[in-house]
Amino acid sequence: MAKKRASADKTRLDAPYQGASVRRLISSSKIQQKIREMGQRIRADFPDEPLLLVGVLKGAVLFLADLARQIPGEVTFDFIAVSSYGKDTKTSGQVKLNKDLDSSIEGKVVVVVEDILDTGLTLQYLLRVLQQRKPKSLKVAVLLDKKERRVADVRADYVGFVIPDEFVVGYGLDYAERYRNLPDVKILSLSGSPH
Ligand code: IMP
Numbered sequence: 001m002a003k004k005r006a007s008a009d010k011t012r013l014d015a016p017y018q019g020a021s022v023r024r025l026i027s028s029s030k031i032q033q034k035i036r037e038m039g040q041r042i043r044a045d046f047p048d049e050p051l052l053l054v055g056v057l058k059g060a061v062l063f064l065a066d067l068a069r070q071i072p073g074e075v076t077f078d079f080i081a082v083s084s085y086g087k088d089t090k091t092s093g094q095v096k097l098n099k100d101l102d103s104s105i106e107g108k109v110v111v112v113v114e115d116i117l118d119t120g121l122t123l124q125y126l127l128r129v130l131q132q133r134k135p136k137s138l139k140v141a142v143l144l145d146k147k148e149r150r151v152a153d154v155r156a157d158y159v160g161f162v163i164p165d166e167f168v169v170g171y172g173l174d175y176a177e178r179y180r181n182l183p184d185v186k187i188l189s190l191s192g193s194p195h
């Protein structure tokens with residue numbers, strides 16, 4: 001009885017809409033395991049220094065929350081929000097700063113925490129902006145890397161998973177603001193949808 005209810009709930013939670021379908025790419029336990037390793041690696045690279053994690057809203061929120069708990073020692077957070085603008089954003093690389101950091105990063109060891117590296121245009125812009133503010137060190141941690149989609153010459157220092165060129169949702173990643181709360185990373189297929 002209890003089991004039956006649990007699976008019914010799961011179906012409802014994962015129910016796609018507009019003819020979309022989702023299938024699991026990376027399970028939450030694989031994600032957590034990878035984040036544990038990444039946290040240790042980041043701390044090993046900066047054994048004695050306070051770290052400032054800069055989360056890119058909103059997709060990186062879940063990743064940052066879990067990563068922060070896997071880095072021993074002094075860790076603080078701040079958040080920044082950007083959006084692409086212009087009609088053809090993916091090729092123009094025009095990025096707008098929607099919310100800036102609360103505090104200065106000058107002289108600090110900064111790790112930018114981003115959900116996914118796709119064309120790299122967003123991160124290229126962000127790194128340019130942050131580098132001008134003279135951090136002591138500026139590193140990048142991404143959960144997912146769609147390597148084959150790269151346009152800008154940027155790379156992450158810490159990469160969770162290299163994934164194929166598919167649209168993914170879950171664990172912070174959205175489609176029209178939906179699916180961010182899924183514990184797994186899933187591939188979203190819109191083939192059956194009019195969109
Ligand atoms: P980039 O500037 O092309 O690297 O785009 C990075 C941003 O695009 C990410 O921070 C995401 O917000 C979004 N994005 C890219 N690929 C996906 C995806 O597969 N699912 C959801 N969002 C994505």
Ligand code: MG
Binds near residue numbers: 056057058060115116
């Ligand atoms: Mg994002």
